[in-house]
Amino acid sequence: MAASSCARRPGPVSAIFGAEGSAMTLSSHLALHRFGHGARSDAPLPTDPLAWLDAQTRAPPVPLGRPGYSPADGYAAWREHDAAPPPPGQQSPVNRLFRAEQEAWVAHLLASEAPFHDRLTGFWLNHFTVSQRGGFGAMTGFSAFLREAVRPRVTGRFADLLVAVAKSPAMLFYLDQVASVGPNSTFGRRSGRGLNENLARELLELHTLSPAGGYTQQDVVELARLMSGWGVERNATPFDTVFRPANHEPGEKQLLGQAWAAGPDSFEAVLRQLAAHPATLRQLAFRLVRHFIADAPAEADVARIEAVLRQTDGDLGAAARALLRLPSASAPRLGKLRSPGEYALALFRAGGGTDPRPVLGAMAALGQPLWNAPQPNGWGDVAQAWASPEQVMLRLDVAYETAGRFPRRDPRDMGEELLGPLLRPATREAVRRAGSARDAMALLFTSPEMQRR
Amino acid sequence: MTQAHLPPIGRRGLLLGLSALATLGGARLAVAQNIPASGARGERRLVVIVLRGAMDGLHAVVPYGDPDYAGLRGALALPEPGRDGGVHDLGGFFGLHPALRGMAELYRGGELLPVQAIAGPYRTRSHFDGQDLLEGGAEQRLNAGWLNRALAHMCAGNQGARRGLSVGVGLPLILRGPEPVGTWSPARPQRPHAELLGRMADLLHEDPVLGRSMQEGLRGRGFAAAALESTDALGGGFQLLAAAAGRLLAARDGPRVAALEIGGWDTHAAQGNRMQPALAQLDGGVTALRREMGAAWAQTVVLCVTEFGRTARVNGNMGTDHGTGGAAFLAGGAVRGGRVLADWPGLRDDRLFEGRDLQPTRDLRAIAKGLLRDHLHLPPAAIAAAFPGSATVAPEGQLLRG
Numbered sequence: 055m056a057a058s059s060c061a062r063r064p065g066p067v068s069a070i071f072g073a074e075g076s077a078m079t080l081s082s083h084l085a086l087h088r089f090g091h092g093a094r095s096d097a098p099l100p101t102d103p104l105a106w107l108d109a110q111t112r113a114p115p116v117p118l119g120r121p122g123y124s125p126a127d128g129y130a131a132w133r134e135h136d137a138a139p140p141p142p143g144q145q146s147p148v149n150r151l152f153r154a155e156q157e158a159w160v161a162h163l164l165a166s167e168a169p170f171h172d173r174l175t176g177f178w179l180n181h182f183t184v185s186q187r188g189g190f191g192a193m194t195g196f197s198a199f200l201r202e203a204v205r206p207r208v209t210g211r212f213a214d215l216l217v218a219v220a221k222s223p224a225m226l227f228y229l230d231q232v233a234s235v236g237p238n239s240t241f242g243r244r245s246g247r248g249l250n251e252n253l254a255r256e257l258l259e260l261h262t263l264s265p266a267g268g269y270t271q272q273d274v275v276e277l278a279r280l281m282s283g284w285g286v287e288r289n290a291t292p293f294d295t296v297f298r299p300a301n302h303e304p305g306e307k308q309l310l311g312q313a314w315a316a317g318p319d320s321f322e323a324v325l326r327q328l329a330a331h332p333a334t335l336r337q338l339a340f341r342l343v344r345h346f347i348a349d350a351p352a353e354a355d356v357a358r359i360e361a362v363l364r365q366t367d368g369d370l371g372a373a374a375r376a377l378l379r380l381p382s383a384s385a386p387r388l389g390k391l392r393s394p395g396e397y398a399l400a401l402f403r404a405g406g407g408t409d410p411r412p413v414l415g416a417m418a419a420l421g422q423p424l425w426n427a428p429q430p431n432g433w434g435d436v437a438q439a440w441a442s443p444e445q446v447m448l449r450l451d452v453a454y455e456t457a458g459r460f461p462r463r464d465p466r467d468m469g470e471e472l473l474g475p476l477l478r479p480a481t482r483e484a485v486r487r488a489g490s491a492r493d494a495m496a497l498l499f500t501s502p503e504m505q506r507r
Numbered sequence: 508m509t510q511a512h513l514p515p516i517g518r519r520g521l522l523l524g525l526s527a528l529a530t531l532g533g534a535r536l537a538v539a540q541n542i543p544a545s546g547a548r549g550e551r552r553l554v555v556i557v558l559r560g561a562m563d564g565l566h567a568v569v570p571y572g573d574p575d576y577a578g579l580r581g582a583l584a585l586p587e588p589g590r591d592g593g594v595h596d597l598g599g600f601f602g603l604h605p606a607l608r609g610m611a612e613l614y615r616g617g618e619l620l621p622v623q624a625i626a627g628p629y630r631t632r633s634h635f636d637g638q639d640l641l642e643g644g645a646e647q648r649l650n651a652g653w654l655n656r657a658l659a660h661m662c663a664g665n666q667g668a669r670r671g672l673s674v675g676v677g678l679p680l681i682l683r684g685p686e687p688v689g690t691w692s693p694a695r696p697q698r699p700h701a702e703l704l705g706r707m708a709d710l711l712h713e714d715p716v717l718g719r720s721m722q723e724g725l726r727g728r729g730f731a732a733a734a735l736e737s738t739d740a741l742g743g744g745f746q747l748l749a750a751a752a753g754r755l756l757a758a759r760d761g762p763r764v765a766a767l768e769i770g771g772w773d774t775h776a777a778q779g780n781r782m783q784p785a786l787a788q789l790d791g792g793v794t795a796l797r798r799e800m801g802a803a804w805a806q807t808v809v810l811c812v813t814e815f816g817r818t819a820r821v822n823g824n825m826g827t828d829h830g831t832g833g834a835a836f837l838a839g840g841a842v843r844g845g846r847v848l849a850d851w852p853g854l855r856d857d858r859l860f861e862g863r864d865l866q867p868t869r870d871l872r873a874i875a876k877g878l879l880r881d882h883l884h885l886p887p888a889a890i891a892a893a894f895p896g897s898a899t900v901a902p903e904g905q906l907l908r909g
Contacts, residue, residue, distance in 0.1 A: 441716045443724035454699040489560025489773030493703050500707045502714040
């Protein structure tokens with residue numbers, strides 16, 4: 055955060071109440087609340103929230119505070135595991151790496167001064183889901199997936215992000231591209247092995263066109279043929295993504311109404327064409343607005359972001375800045391329910407937490423363990439996915455549990471500091487009347503304004 | 508300040524009962540490093556239970572013999588001993604709430620000393636201020652608690668040992684300060700108490716998504732629609748903590764001072780039903796503590812205190828509001844119990860504090876100072892340091908046996 059755009063937290067709440075009624079200015083609190091992971095009371099509030107958020111879409115992200123691991127490191131741990139599988143109850147070296155990366159990321163999120171960039175990263179990690187449930191292949195490549203493929207590109211061109219993700223070892227493993235062999239390739243003819251369509255299908259269905267784009271099963275097969283040969287070499291150099299000509303399906307492929315030559319180059323070329331497809335831009339616009347603004351996005355909002363993507367050749371930074379300027383982005387009503395992960399982060403940031411471990415525990419307890427989505431379509435992004443009766447009860451448990459971790463904070467001050475004009479009189483009153491400081495903080499944490507954004 | 512985090516005892520440890528201490532390993536190390544040969548640590552134990560939210564003393568230690576009691580309390584008044592749902596008699600004037608079964612048993616064995624019409628020196632009716640002053644031990648806010656200051660003078664020369672233990676998630680003010688204190692929290696998360704759940708439901712009521720889900724969730728968890736008022740649905744969070752504390756305190760080289768807390772006392776409405784589970788938890792916790800401490804119970808005092816009492820009159824919601832004079836409990840094998848300690852001011856209108864609250868006639872600090880002097884044998888300077896500015900408050904004598 056640039057020092058020039060910051061000031062110490064304003065004192066009297068009444069001073070910032072003026073912003074509440076205005077639909078056209080984004081208050082400092084709302085900027086942190088809606089486009090970040092909530093305020094930290096030990097961090098300054100931005101004085102010019104829009105400039106502060108914009109700046110996060112223009113500067114490269116700061117490196118994480120803890121080191122990650124390369125795919126080569128991951129594969130070494132995998133071989134170590136295979137050579138001597140740990141006895142039951144002991145952690146595999148691969149799990150250790152992955153767990154350390156989860157802690158590194160959450161430690162960053164807790165203290166982050168660029169929370170909008172983090173939220174964008176979270177959005178794209180979910181759009182391009184790679185899950186721990188994919189096994190060692192997904193886990194060994196995850197650090198590079200996060201740090202090298204996704205995070206540096208979330209405010210760049212969508213095409214560049216798509217290419218980096220689709221060629222990232224974690225994704226190639228997670229969606230089984232490593233097992234896909236052209237049936238008429240040298241290796242395919244010799245081994246009798248064939249295509250695995252998984253990544254090709256999800257690239258079309260989840261990552262780009264969506265079913266609204268009208269692709270067919272034949273398109274999926276053609277893309278799988280075109281991509282064949284792309285895989286990962288994990289037992290020899292380069293310990294990374296490779297193109298294996300002997301696994302590549304020979305001959306031209308037909309996709310998107312044109313012919314694509316055999317060879318390694320068509321993969322990236324077709325991805326770039328998919329990235330620019332109108333159905334893709336429409337889908338991305340819809341998802342961005344749904345994530346940041348409303349479960350049922352207004353057509354005008356989606357059309358605006360779609361237009362920006364079209365006019366800027368898929369510039370995700372421009373789309374992010376346009377999101378901030380939608381009139382609905384400044385609306386005082388908190389229309390979105392925080393996902394469990396966002397909620398856990400908001401609570402621990404509010405309390406001033408720095409230890410990532412209890413945050414990861416809270417995320418898991420609430421049913422959204424980090425980077426562990428059950429399926430390639432990722433976590434749900436609407437309230438319905440997260441508001442079953444037991445899920446809401448679990449939030450109350452976590453609110454109470456988390457409140458007990460910060461016994462030194464005065465919840466009366468916290469509400470004003472964290473939420474400013476977003477704090478409802480009913481919540482302020484409940485906090486004031488609570489039977490203990492812990493109860494008061496639990497009530498603050500439970501309030502709709504803490505659960506929503 | 509150092510804060511040692513003990514590893515959780517875990518399910519296995521709990522199943523193993525007392526032998527669980529063997530599995531604590533690191534925990535024992537954390538609470539009791541560098542312990543000299545047996546004896547030097549002292550065998551006397553002090554447990555403080557903070558009842559957060561202002562327990563209604565008149566509903567816990569019921570002055571059924573006071574002629575004004577029934578009139579002030581209306582439908583909240585509890586029946587006399589021997590009647591259906593009546594209080595446990597405490598010698599003909601006071602009675603213990605029927606939910607305090609285990610504590611009534613202690614009273615009959617001479618191990619419970621209820622104290623009535625007691626308060627700290629402050630007259631705030633704010634929970635936050637009241638609790639901070641109760642735990643800080645002074646008439647102004649302090650950053651450290653009186654129990655922590657008292658620890659500094661226990662077993663001097665025993666550097667590095669953890670003589671104190673906090674049971675729960677965070678370290679309460681009463682044990683905060685320069686003296687290192689261990690903490691222990693259960694592997695399973697604690698759940699909000701019934702009274703807090705009711706407030707959470709109020710807060711979420713209007714939310715179109717969360718409000719309805721919470722209503723259904725409460726039903727799903729076995730709370731009757733009559734809300735949060737059943738005694739059994741709460742589970743035994745506090746009993747679990749109290750049992751763990753008892754086990755740690757019983758150990759030869761375990762801590763000697765522990766603090767626990769239990770919420771759910773802020774009964775502005777439907778007090779008859781809402782206070783019952785809190786009382787039952789307290790009773791279960793004290794019972795569990797006694798059970799787990801075994802022989803060490805004979806050397807133990809448990810002090811239960813709350814920040815203030817509640818209004819003498821019932822309010823319009825069948826509850827009571829923030830008041831002044833309240834009740835406290837001393838329990839333990841070392842306590843000279845089987846009697847009620849009270850200079851009873853009466854409940855007549857002109858005897859009430861500011862016309863609304865029970866008049867306090869005894870200072871909480873006198874009780875605590877009495878325990879520091881006669882139970883932990885702290886020197887006068889240490890007691891003065893624990894409760895600064897209390898020179899005019901003499902330690903209460905005769906609290907202990909023998």
